[in-house]
Amino acid sequence: MTTYAAFLRGINVGGAKKVPMARLRALAEGLGYSEVATYINSGNLVFSSTKKPATLERELASAIKDEFGFGVDVCVRSQAGLTKILAANPYPDGEPSKVTVAFLAARAPAGAADRLATLAKEHEPFTVAGTEVYVHYGQGLGTSELAEKFAKLVGVSATVRNVRTVEKVLALMG
The missing domain is CATH 3.30.70 (Alpha-Beta Plaits)
Structure with missing residues (x-):
């Protein structure tokens, strides 16, 4: 398992693209990620997974679009990175x-x-x-x-x- 941070672009800014952090954590857990946490309300997600960063970026972006109805760019970096x-x-x-x-x-x-x-x-x-x-x-x-x-x-x-x-x-x- 690797610990990752996912940074979501442009959510909860000026009332646009609202993503409640509790729903984001639930979404990540539903994708099979473990040790899920968020930091402040601006799209900082921490979790553990065995998947590679590019796969996680695509998977999270797709799940967010399905769940919230809008596209979001996602950048994932490992703890070491x-x-x-x-x-x-x-x-x-x-x-x-x-x-x-x-x-x-x-x-x-x-x-x-x-x-x-x-x-x-x-x-x-x-x-x-x-x-x-x-x-x-x-x-x-x-x-x-x-x-x-x-x-x-x-x-x-x-x-x-x-x-x-x-x-x-x-x-x-x-």
Whole structure:
């Protein structure tokens, strides 16, 4: 058994795509996952399974569509992978609520860094690292044009969490 975290994109934001966490946990248990837990109401699911990440992503996305009636992108990372992602954070001195990790559905396509650079301000350094993109929003995400247009610029489905949330999810994994 491997412990995984699944990050769901765009649920429970502004009243759209509502997914109650109790129903999400029940759905995951119904798929045969064990040790199921959620962290806050923004689509952070922790569970154990013998299946591979790509299979889990497809399975969860399909089950969510069947259960809730809308599509959701799902990014799955193992406990070991999440530990490495946090260790690789190029902005360890940044305030954890202002440093984000974007979990990409696939490797960042060619030109992603150049597209991000067109909107990144001096106080918004970023690092593209394979299937993750780290951004330090020095003045916060609330007024950042980069944050607002990030998914379109990166060119692949992405779901973003701040480092504090990723740390909490990893702690929940045990």
